[in-house]
Amino acid sequence: MAYRERLTPPVWWWIVGLGVGVPTFFFIGFLAGPWVGIAAGLVAGVGVAFGLGLMGATEIMVDDAGVRVGRSLLTWPYVGEVTVLDAAATREALGTGADARAHVVQRPWLAESVRIAVADPADPHPYWLVSSRSPARAAAALGRTRPVDERG
Numbered sequence: 001m002a003y004r005e006r007l008t009p010p011v012w013w014w015i016v017g018l019g020v021g022v023p024t025f026f027f028i029g030f031l032a033g034p035w036v037g038i039a040a041g042l043v044a045g046v047g048v049a050f051g052l053g054l055m056g057a058t059e060i061m062v063d064d065a066g067v068r069v070g071r072s073l074l075t076w077p078y079v080g081e082v083t084v085l086d087a088a089a090t091r092e093a094l095g096t097g098a099d100a101r102a103h104v105v106q107r108p109w110l111a112e113s114v115r116i117a118v119a120d121p122a123d124p125h126p127y128w129l130v131s132s133r134s135p136a137r138a139a140a141a142l143g144r145t146r147p148v149d150e151r152g
Contacts, residue, residue: 001061001062001063002062002063002141002144002145003060003061003062003137003138003141003142003145004059004060004061004062005059005060005132005133005134005138006056006057006058006059007055007056007058007059007060007105007107007110007131007132007133008056009052009055009056009107009109010109013052013109014049014052017045017048017049017051017052018045018048018049020044020045020048021041021042021044021045021046021048022041024037024040024041024043024044024045025037025038025040025041028040028041029041055107058070058105058107060130060132060138062138062141062142062145063145064145066078066079067079067116067128067142069103069105069128069130070105072103072128074116074118074128076146076147077119077120078118078119078120078123079116079117079118079119079142079146080116080117080118080119080127081116081117082114082115082116082117082139082142082143083114083115083116083117083139084112084114084135084136084139085112085113085114085115085129085135086111086112087111087112090111090112090113090129090131093113093115093129094106094129099126099127101124101125101126102125102126102127102128102129103118103125103127103128103129104128104129104130105128105129105130105131106129106130106131107131110131110132110133112131112132112133112135113129113130113131113132113135114128114129114130114132114135114138114139114142115127115128115129115130116128116130116142
């Protein structure tokens with residue numbers, strides 16, 4: 001495996017997310033009683049933690065098979081040009097420069113990304129746009145791991 005990154009949220013997202021349970025406890029507890037408030041606060045806190053856990057479970061992996069993001073795999077024959085996008089370019093790629101057909105794996109806590117062109121005319125996705133903590137390392141791993149006969 002040439003590169004591996006898990007898109008986990010930063011600690012402060014967990015603190016804020018779990019902090020949703022406290023106001024829920026007070027608001028619901030004030031209206032319906034303390035036990036209902038405790039239950040509602042627990043449900044809200046666990047729900048947010050579960051959502052953050054699911055979002056953070058996504059992995060980027062570059063290996064001999066190709067590039068894998070979550071459960072999606074783009075094999076080497078179809079990996080096109082790889083571009084590192086800084087925060088401004090990522091905002092552009094997610095906004096006015098977006099293609100609705102693109103395969104996007106974006107995490108709001110990650111400002112930078114990698115754009116991987118898809119070189120398969122039969123694939124409905126023209127490119128993958130993937131958030132990353134270190135897009136330059138991910139792009140370098142893609143270039144380094146690509147089989148010799150696939151390099152252009």
